[in-house]
Amino acid sequence: MQTICDYQHHVTMNHHMRIRYKITLAVGVAVTIVLVAMAFFYTHYQEQTVLRQNERTMEKLTESVAQGLQAVMLAGSADIAESYADRLKKVSDVLDFRILRTNGDEAFRDNKTILAVNKRRGEETFAPRETEMRVPVLPADDPNLLQTVETAKTLPIYERGDDGHRILTFLAPIRFIDSCSKCHGKGEKVRGVIKLTTSLASVERDIYEVRQYAIGALALALAATMMLTGYMLGRTVVEPLEKVTNAMARVSGGDLDHQVPIQTRDELGRMASSFNRMTSELKTTYDGLRREQDKLTTIIHGAGEGIIVTDNHLDIVLVNPAAERLLEKTAAQIVEEGFVHILDNPDEMRTWLAEDAAHAAITTEYKGRVLQVFASTILGSDNNVVGSAALLRDITEEKRLEEELRRLSTTDGLTGLYNRRHLDTTLATEYNRSSRTGTSLAVVMFDIDHFKKFNDTYGHDQGDRVLQAVARNFHDALRKYDLACRYGGEEFVGILPNTTLEGAYSVAERLRCDIEASEVDGLKVTISLGVAAFPELSVDSPEGLIEAADAALYRSKEGGRNRTSRAEPLADSTDAEPPPDTAALPPQTA
Missing domain, CATH: 3.30.450.20 (PAS domain)
Incomplete structure (x- = not known):
């Protein structure tokens, strides 16, 4: 039992730890999502800020270049414009610097513009170049170039370089001013485009540093938040829950007297109060059930x-x-x-x-x-x-008692044979069956000759022993489905189903001879018998059959006793002569 309780306690403690970790993890995940989102937006904002700052710097640079170029051209020093552009290509972090015509070709590489200006002015203001070449930088239909020329606004273009770093290309328009009309005429809003390409590797390093700083700050903030949250949750939520859980474990282990201390009035306090009420009601119910169980157990085990x-x-x-x-x-x-x-x-x-x-x-x-x-x-x-x-x-x-009662109610206490009540019931049943089926039913009726002398001479005990001996002979002489009954006093009746008059006569004679040949305490005993059978003898009731057998018995007594007589039709009152083999024998007395 103790091992089971320890195991339950171990499982309960593991469950408590999981609750603590789950709550802390849930809060930590929520805080982490918020902090990560904040860090993402912060770094994204910083990245955009750095990129916008870089764009503004590049825009100012291109404007300065455009203004410087215009100043050179207005001063009539167009021959140094090419040198001016070449020097700008060598500026740190500048990957490419080109001054383009509006058709995308690099300016200052051929004599096309020089010849057009000299022609407009009518004099050879600018000396042609000895060598010239056409250097296409952008296609004339490049959408970025067309947009810059059309809008006369600076256009930033971000791309990925071969080294993996991003590069920024600025297309800055060289706007037409009135001072340029002397050489170039009017009608053009943009005279050319400055193409400036720089690497953003240094900018990306700055962004990376910002990200690293944000991740570090996020980790520190998350760790601090988790520790503080875990501590606060442990004190305010988890520990009260663990107290309730421990109390539930103790109650489930049988300690229904345990109560949870109520320390606050918030939901946890109300939960503890509800738990205490539930435990009290459970204890009352359990005690009642235990008493009823004890009663039931006593009844069941004592039954x-x-x-x-x-x-x-x-x-x-x-x-x-x-x-x-x-x-x-x-x-x-x-x-x-x-x-x-x-x-x-x-x-x-x-x-x-x-x-x-x-x-x-x-x-x-x-x-x-x-x-x-x-x-x-x-x-x-x-x-x-x-x-x-x-x-x-x-x-x-x-x-056993039921059988004994049944036996006592149907048998004679002295002889053990069936009594008069059972005789009447059985005879009525057999008579009805014989009437219904047409089978024979015979009755043998006899009494002991001179039985009164046995009682008067030797006493009633001897008379009882004579009755018992005759009853045993009577019972043994019948078949197992025949019925031997004591009719009353020294009279006996036997019911023989499926037996004719002659068959009953044979049984009666055998019984008479057996008793005559036996002795009871040295005394000779004889019996006189009468037999009757249905339907050979026309009787209309079981009692009529008994009366016919009794009449035959009476004739045997009148004929000298120790003999058997057959019943005759009731209309014929003449006694039948006894057959030769049933001649009367003088009774043997002691």
């Missing part, structure tokens, strides 16, 4: 009837001591063998359960006992199987 109960899978869950005693099996053996094998006849038990024997007891013999069995399948409110139950009662003694 003289065997009780066996199963669950809905027919697995035995209850065996009381009486069941072990009646079945002569241990509870473990009964559980192992199963419910349908409790009486070692599973097919019969399944039949009883299928027929729902709850409303009718089944009587069966088992190991020398007579058991009354109530077996049934118990159904729930929705007709689902809840379980099965069997009630076993030992009615061996009851059956």
Whole structure:
């Protein structure tokens, strides 16, 4: 039991730790998402800020170049413009610097503009170049070039260089001013385009440093937030929850007296208060159930009837001591063998359960006992199987007493033969059957000759022994399905189903001879008999058959006793002459 409790406590503590970590993790994830989002937007904002600052710097540079170029041209020093452009190419971080015409060709490489200006001015203001070449830099239909010329606004273009770093190209327009009309005329808004390409490697390094700083700050902020959040959650949420959880574990272990301290009035405090109320109500209910269980256990274990109960899978869950005693099996053996094998006849038990024997007891013999069995399948409110139950009662003694009562009510106490009551019932049954089927039914009636002398001379005890000896001979002379009865006093009647008058006469004669040949305490005993049979003798009732046999017995007595007489039709009052083999013999007396 202690090991189980320790295991439950270990599982409970692991569950507590998981709750703590889960809450901390959930808060940490939420905080991390917020901080990462803030860091992302911050770094993105810083990156855009750096790029915009770089664009402004490049824009100012191109404007300065354009103004310087215009100043050179207005001063009439166009011949040094080419040298001016070449020097700008050598500026640090400048990958390419070109002064383009509006058609995308590089300016100051041929004599096209010089010849046009000299022609307009009517004089050779500028000396032509000795060598000239056409250097196309951008196609004339380049969309960026066209946009710059059309809008007369600086256009930044970001691209990825061969070394993996981004590069920034500025297309800055060289706007037409009135001072240029002297040499170039009017009508053009843009005279040319400055193409300036720089590497953003240094800018990217700055952005990378900003990102690193943001990640470091994010990690520190996240760690600090997690630690502070974990501490605060542990103090304000997790620890109260753990107290409630520990209390639940103790209650589940049986400690219903344990209470959770209420330290706050918030939801956790109300939860602790509700838990304490629930525990108190549970304890009250548990105590009541425990008392009822003790009562039920006392009843079940003290019951003289065997009780066996199963669950809905027919697995035995209850065996009381009486069941072990009646079945002569241990509870473990009964559980192992199963419910349908409790009486070692599973097919019969399944039949009883299928027929729902709850409303009718089944009587069966088992190991020398007579058991009354109530077996049934118990159904729930929705007709689902809840379980099965069997009630076993030992009615061996009851059956014995019942049989003894039945025997006493139907037999004669002195001779052990059936009594007059059983004789009347059986004779009526056999008479009705014989009337219905047409079979023969015979009756043998006799009494002991001079029986009064036995009682008067030797006493009633001797007379009782004579009656018992005659009864034994009478019982042994009949078949097993014949009925030997004491009619009253020293008179006896035998019922012989399926027997004719002649057959009954033979039985009577054999009985007479057997008794005549025997002795009772050295005394000779004889009997006189009368036989009657139906339907050979026309009688309309069982009593008529008895009367006919009694009349035949009376004739035997009148004929000298120790003889057998056949019954005659009632209309014929003449006594029949005895047959030669039944000649009267003088009675033997002591």
